[in-house]
Structure formats: structure tokens, C-alpha cells
Amino acid sequence: MNLQEKAISYKEEVINAIQEAIRIKSVEEAPLPGKPFGKGPAEALSYFLQLGESMGFEVENFDNYAGHIDFGSGDETIGILGHVDVVPEGEGWSHPPYAGEIEDGKIYGRGVLDDKGPMITCLYAMKAIKDSGLKTGKKIRMILGANEESGWGCMDHYFGKLNMPHPDLSFTPDSTFPVTFAEKGIMQVVLKKRYENSENIKIKGGNAFNSVSEKAFLEISEDSGKIISDHINSFNKDKNYKIEMEKKSGNLIFTSNGKSAHASRPDKGYNAISALMKLISESGYRGGALEEIGIFFSEKIKMETNGRSMGIAFEDQDSGQLSLNIGMISLENNNLEISVDIRYPVTVEKDAVLKGIEKNASEFGMEMEITGGKDPLYVPRDHFLVKTLMDVYKDVTGDMDAQPIAIGGGTYARAIKNCVAFGSLLKDQEDNMHQKDEYLEIGKIDTWLKIYAEAIYKLAK
Structure with missing residues (x-):
């Protein structure tokens, strides 16, 4: 029997x-004693390490920040980096997100593609x-982090505080x-402003920087919100994603429904926050914070995903266009x-x-925090x-025309020297990472196993 x-x-x-x-809900939560990212990520890390130990590998847990699984020995080390944490599940699943x-012929669950299935x-x-x-002449080390989706504190601890050697x-x-071969730079900023007399208005949307917002909400008094409600029908006409309205305790609640996607490809989604702001702006609403926020979006954000109206639509030959995603919004208690x-x-x-973001935000009195x-x-x-790795991919798949690619996503490849992202999505796989009903076609596992074993x-040999 050969390796494949x-x-x-x-x-x-x-x-x-x-x-x-998948059955371990490893979304970051409030830290607990000995569990810096909460219960779920620590349990998921423990599961992977126990699985590796059951295979006869040497394993070590580093304070529930990260862990590694070792096989073989040698003066050099081959690293396989991945994460056990996942983004929040969001809403609208047709299969339970943590049931597997x-x-x-598909396995459904949050993290099945990103990154539990591949690891x-x-x-x-x-x-x-x-x-x-x-026989391998080098050590093989699988390095597992528990905080990739929300801060990389795992890698900071493992390679930084503990000063573990880079493979x-x-x-x-x-x-x-x-x-x-190339990953775009990533930056996450929060635009902030303190308003007066906006206590009767609440806005909430999104659940993560790195996901296109699937839901956004506006709560406003019935009298103030009438002009917006009058505009809903014409706004929703010929659109795939609707804004709905309900009356509750003398208030109007507007719910914007979008389509989630990874922030590295916001053009693949439909941003519920931007759509809600578009409705407010187009309705002709006037008055205070809500009017100004609507104007900010209509002038500086629109429904764009490339930052053009912010003056930052940069592009290069190797990695393509800049992308901009509004991941979350909150207006509550005047903030x-x-x-x-x-x-x-x-x-x-x-x-x-x-500088481009700061300049545009300052025009509306907003402060920028990186x-x-x-x-x-x-x-x-x-x-x-x-x-x-290109040779292995071509040999296994027969895709001889394949070329290295650049992405907007951020992977652990940035954490160390001489590291690249390799898979796991094949050409004919749907990219539904960070989306509802994330799934893996079982038929793809054969190719994954062949490619990763050979690589x-x-x-290592």
C-alpha cells in the first residue's frame, strides 16, 4: 500500500x-482560570492533542493558548499550523451548527472548513x-492555536512569550x-463618536470584524421613524435581501437582512449594515445622529467593498484590490x-x-482607533x-495549469518565516467559511488526504 x-x-x-x-463550540468567550479564551477553545485544543496522543505522537499544551503535536526528529522542523477556534455561528442555519x-454527502458545522476539518x-x-x-529526516510539528479568529493571542503566546522556535x-x-504566495495586509479600526440626545435611537449590527454583517437593526420611535417606514417598499423592490419592519411598544424596529461572507471577500456577501444605512439616507430622514450616520455611509461607504469613496481603492498586480468591510455597528447611549x-x-x-480613513472619518467628527x-x-x-507544494498539488490533482495565488485572508502563515497557506479549498469547492450552513463534501476528503500526506x-524526507 503506497502513502496515498x-x-x-x-x-x-x-x-x-x-x-x-465540530461538536465543541469553540467560539472565544470570557477568560476563565487556565482558559484564556474561555471554555470552548480550551476543550477543542484538548481534543486535538488527545487525538494526536492516541496516534502515538508527542503532544504538549501551552497554557491553553496553543499546543503542538510532534512526530519524528531531525535538525530541521516542518510545521503545519492551524487553529481550533471558530467564528460565531450567526443565524439561519438549516442544520445545527455544532452537531456535525x-x-x-456533506458534513455541516461551524469550523468544518475553517479550520477543524483541514487540520x-x-x-x-x-x-x-x-x-x-x-523515513523522514526532519521533525514534523503540528502547531495548534486557540485564538486565530479573534486576535492571534495564541501565536503571540507561543512564539512570543514562550519564544518557541520557528519551524x-x-x-x-x-x-x-x-x-x-501572498496575503494582503490586514487592519481593523473602530470609528467612534459621542452624540447628544440620541438615547431614543438604537442601532446594532454584525458580530465580528472579519465577517460581512448578516443582520442589522434600527429601533426608533414610531413618529420619528415614519419617513423611513414609508420608504421601505420602494427600497426593497427588486432586491434579493429585504429590510423588514415591526411595531413594538410604540417603537419601530427595522431589521436588515444581508448575506454573510468572509471579510477578505466582502463582494461575495451583502452587507446588512450598509443596506440599512442606505435605506435611512434614501428615505430623507432628518435629525441628529441618525441623519449624520446615514450621510456618512451614503458619502463614504455606500454599498462598496473596495473603499473607493474613502479614497483608498488601492490595487497592485500581485494581490489585487483593497477590500473594505463594515463588520459591526453600534449606537447606544449616545455612543x-x-x-x-x-x-x-x-x-x-x-x-x-x-490616513485616508482618518481624513474621511474626521470630516464627520469621528475618531479612529486601531x-x-x-x-x-x-x-x-x-x-x-x-x-x-505546487508540484504536489499538480501531481495529485492533474491540474497542470495551476498557478500560485494571492488572497485577502489572513492565515497563520504571517506568524512565522517561510510559511504559506496551502489549501484546503479545491477549485470546485464552495467557499462558505464564516457563513451559515458551512459544509464539507465528504468526497473531497480523499483528495485532501492524498495532497497533505504527499506534501x-x-x-520532511
């Missing part, structure tokens, strides 16, 4: 392990190499095939906060983007790591 056949022989075990991993249900597959690829008795060559299965996620091209200076970000990643196309072995 050996890897495929574990397919049923892979399916079962993915289902079990199988229907029509389970890589772990069984390691097992296939081990059980085949193949010599690494990949992370947290993007698409074939090989991601406005707008959470913005930007992915900027690899050759663009971060300060040029920040809350997070990552520098761009660029590994040359002719680098040994890129070339080796890990080729890098």
Missing part, C-alpha cells in the same frame, strides 16, 4: 473525528506517514489550493462605534490607508516551499 492509499484508508476515522471536533450532521485531515496524513514506516518550512491549510476590516495590497504602505492588524505576507513564487512527506 494508506492515507485514504483512514477516511472513516477522519469523518468521525471532524464530527466530534451529515446529509447528502484533522493533516493529522491523519501525519499518521499515514508514521504507520507506513517511511524551518511550514504551511497552513486555511485558504484555497494551490499555494497562497457610536463602527468596526471596519480592511485588506490592503502587499505593495501598499499601511499609513496611506490609515484595534488590530497584520502586515502583508509575500513568499516569492520560485521559493523552494512554493515550488514543492508533508516531501517536505
Whole structure:
């Protein structure tokens, strides 16, 4: 039995392990003693480490921030980086998000693509190499983080505070095939303003910087909101995603329904926050904070996803256009906060983007607070790591025309030197990461196992 056949022989075990991993709701929560990101991420990390230990690998948990699973030895180390945490599930699922249900050949669940399914597959690829008795001249180390989706505190702890060594060559299965040689820079900012006399208005929308808002809400008194309600029917005409209205305790509640997508590709979604603001602006509403917020969106945001009206629609040949996503909004007790996620091209200076946002926000008296970000990643196309992984992908899939790609997503490849994203989405797989009814087609697992077993072995031998 060759390596690829050996890897495929574990397919049923892979399916079962993915289902079990999905059943752990590993969304970040308030820290608990010994659990810096809450109960769920710690449980998910423990599950992966116990699974690795059951395969005969050496494992270690680093304070429930991160862990690693080791196989083999050598002067050099091959790293496989991934995460066990997930984004919040959101609403509208037709399958329970934390059940791992199988229907029509698909496993449904939050994290099945991002990143539990791919990491389970890589772990069984390691097992296939081990059980085949193949000799490797390098150590293989799977590094698991518990806080990738909301801050990377896991990697800061593992590589920063603990000063763990960087592997010599690494990949992370947290993007698409074939090989991601460039990742745009990421910045997350919050635009803030304090208003007076807006206590009778509430706005709420979105649940994460890095997701297109699927729901947004406006609550306003019936008298003040009449002009908006009068405009709903004409606004909703010929649109796929509707804004609904209900009356409750003398107030009008407007609910904007969008379509979620990853913030790296906001053009794949429909932003409920932007749509709600468009309704307010087009309705002719006048008065105070709500009017000003509506004007800000109509002039500076619109329904765009490239930042053009903010004057930051940068673009380059390697990584394409800048993307801008309004991830969250809140107006409550006179305090406005707008959470913005930007992915900027690899050759663009971060300060040029920040200056553009700050200039436009200041025109409306808003202050800008930088809350997070990552520098761009660029590994040359002719680098040994890129070339080796490209060769494996082509050999297994027969896709000889494939070329390395650039993305707007942010993966662990940025955390260390000589690391790229490698998979896991194949060309004919739907990208529903961060969306409702996230699913993995069971038929794709065979190809995943073949690719990852060959890739890990080729890098490690």
C-alpha cells in the first residue's frame, strides 16, 4: 500500500473525528482560570492533542493558548499550523451548527472548513506517514492555536512569550489550493463618536470584524421613524435581501437582512449594515445622529467593498484590490462605534490607508482607533516551499495549469518565516467559511488526504 492509499484508508476515522471536533463550540468567550479564551477553545485544543496522543505522537499544551503535536526528529522542523477556534455561528442555519450532521454527502458545522476539518485531515496524513514506516529526516510539528479568529493571542503566546522556535518550512491549510504566495495586509479600526440626545435611537449590527454583517437593526420611535417606514417598499423592490419592519411598544424596529461572507471577500456577501444605512439616507430622514450616520455611509461607504469613496481603492498586480468591510455597528447611549476590516495590497504602505480613513472619518467628527492588524505576507513564487507544494498539488490533482495565488485572508502563515497557506479549498469547492450552513463534501476528503500526506512527506524526507 503506497502513502496515498494508506492515507485514504483512514477516511472513516477522519469523518468521525471532524464530527466530534465540530461538536465543541469553540467560539472565544470570557477568560476563565487556565482558559484564556474561555471554555470552548480550551476543550477543542484538548481534543486535538488527545487525538494526536492516541496516534502515538508527542503532544504538549501551552497554557491553553496553543499546543503542538510532534512526530519524528531531525535538525530541521516542518510545521503545519492551524487553529481550533471558530467564528460565531450567526443565524439561519438549516442544520445545527455544532452537531456535525451529515446529509447528502456533506458534513455541516461551524469550523468544518475553517479550520477543524483541514487540520484533522493533516493529522491523519501525519499518521499515514508514521504507520507506513517511511523515513523522514526532519521533525514534523503540528502547531495548534486557540485564538486565530479573534486576535492571534495564541501565536503571540507561543512564539512570543514562550519564544518557541520557528519551524524551518511550514504551511497552513486555511485558504484555497494551490499555494497562497501572498496575503494582503490586514487592519481593523473602530470609528467612534459621542452624540447628544440620541438615547431614543438604537442601532446594532454584525458580530465580528472579519465577517460581512448578516443582520442589522434600527429601533426608533414610531413618529420619528415614519419617513423611513414609508420608504421601505420602494427600497426593497427588486432586491434579493429585504429590510423588514415591526411595531413594538410604540417603537419601530427595522431589521436588515444581508448575506454573510468572509471579510477578505466582502463582494461575495451583502452587507446588512450598509443596506440599512442606505435605506435611512434614501428615505430623507432628518435629525441628529441618525441623519449624520446615514450621510456618512451614503458619502463614504455606500454599498462598496473596495473603499473607493474613502479614497483608498488601492490595487497592485500581485494581490489585487483593497477590500473594505463594515463588520459591526453600534449606537447606544449616545455612543457610536463602527468596526471596519480592511485588506490592503502587499505593495501598499499601511499609513496611506490609515490616513485616508482618518481624513474621511474626521470630516464627520469621528475618531479612529486601531484595534488590530497584520502586515502583508509575500513568499516569492520560485521559493523552494512554493515550488514543492505546487508540484504536489499538480501531481495529485492533474491540474497542470495551476498557478500560485494571492488572497485577502489572513492565515497563520504571517506568524512565522517561510510559511504559506496551502489549501484546503479545491477549485470546485464552495467557499462558505464564516457563513451559515458551512459544509464539507465528504468526497473531497480523499483528495485532501492524498495532497497533505504527499506534501508533508516531501517536505520532511
